Amino acid sequence: MAYRRALTDGSLPAAEAPGCLSALRLMVADRDAPGRLVPKALEAGVAGCREEVRTAHPGGGRPVHVLEQSLPRDVRDLRRGIRQRTIYQHTVRSGLTTLAYIERVTTEGAEVRTLAEVAGRIIVFDGDLAFVPFSDEPHRALRIQHPALVRFLARHFDEAWARAVPVRPERVPLRTPVVTSDPQRTILQAVVGGETDESIARRLGMSRRSVAEHVRRISERLGSNSRAQLGCLIATSGLLSGLLEA
Template sequence: MDDSCVAAYDNALRLGAYEDSRIAALLSCDEAEAARIRTVLTRMKLLVPGGPGGNAVPVSPDVAEAELSAGLEAGINAYREQLAEVRRQMGAITPVYVKYRQAQRASSGIRVLDGPEDVQRELTAATRECTTEAFTVQPGGGRDPRTLHEISARDTAMLERGVRMRILYQHTARANLATRTHARKMTALGAEVRTTNEIYERLIIFDRSTAFVPKERVGNRPPGAAIVTDATVVGHLWRIHDKMWSSASPYDPSDTEYAAVSEEIRTSILKLMATGLKDDVIARKLGMATRTCRRYMAGIMDDLGVTSRFQAGARASALGLVDAGTGPYTAGESGPGEPR
């Protein structure tokens, strides 16, 4: 329907019938255009056959609407019946699945899945079954945008049905746009997000009863995971990470202030430098690029007035910035290969 169709319908009402030649003259168009308009009005049920000279005649829009709606409503009712049948069938089979899952959890307490596809399938099932709380611990810096897109709908569904969601990242994730965008969306729906210095491993716990613990990664292929349902083990994992959560910094994704956590990162780097760890190991522990880590180290050494990472560790110990007994040397000692 466009303005030409409305004008043609108006003229057909006044003429009492739709005659292509007369409509074309009144609209100052050719008969081909008048025929096109007639086809549209006929499809919309605003013109019906039976007029004088075999021409179509206009009818009330209420009549046209009733005729068009009847077919659509019949289709909607058919879909509702199909949906009801699907729900009936799934409802009949659900107790079988629930019985299997309960027996599975009671039998071993731990299931190991080697394939990432199997892990994703089990994660999807766990998020659908989750009723109370989901606790996610994610090490490293910013997360992959594709991964965040995949989990967004899953997490949103949990939040919308009232599941409490806690997400723990490392401080370096604050600087990642994709992660910040995801965190903003989740917090708007009610999730709690915090960040901390160091996270040892990825972990997801549902309802304090099911934990997903990843296997060691080999190459670039996504790792498998162990699904833990033993109450003692899951409870232990939950308590450890709940303490980590308690000491973490609340994260407001709309707040661009980064000074406080940046200083906390510097302190963590300094403590790890004092242990004698290599640059890439420190960077990996804190979830940042090695180049970024080295920039922090350079700033720390400049602040301490030293020229090497070993001197930085010794100076920090002497100043009480790290524990005196930390690392391979103590206050007053030099690092390997340095003069006393």
């Protein structure tokens, strides 16, 4: 079959692909190779979703072009009764583009929450299909249908969801006390653990400059003269036992 060959080879000449594959969104144009089509199982998963889709996105705000592509599809699915739950990192709350997208989809019934850290990208359709990143290659994902693995990923998402903070753009200011304290607590814990600013920034989806500013402020507050001393002072100061004020 043409689709099986496309899955094996990675792409297929457009002239050799039956029209039904494109009509069903099983094959889409390859942006890097004009005239060829690539299999897009993710689109098929979206189209076949019956009840709920769970998604988790690490990092900060999502690119504009990705949100523009996602919005019509997400609104369409919400209007056909699909429940959508999404977890982002707290840093999206300061991104106007992502907040505008969130406001639009939550108006349609989507539910969005944020955490200080999101371990990895996950998409789970209903309880029988999931996608996770395929190694470090961009725009490629591993399709998972094994029932036990899908259930595991769904439970992992639900546990993170229970700890996450709801986003309500029309009611919540861009910077809430919860959002301010949670990343700061994580930064302090990372400093105690010996992590660098670059490593912390990568984990939290923040800029290195923002992390460095947090560290500078707490260093001045505690009177630290070195990174090693700062870690020790944080650990013994009691700051981690309560919320750090902005």
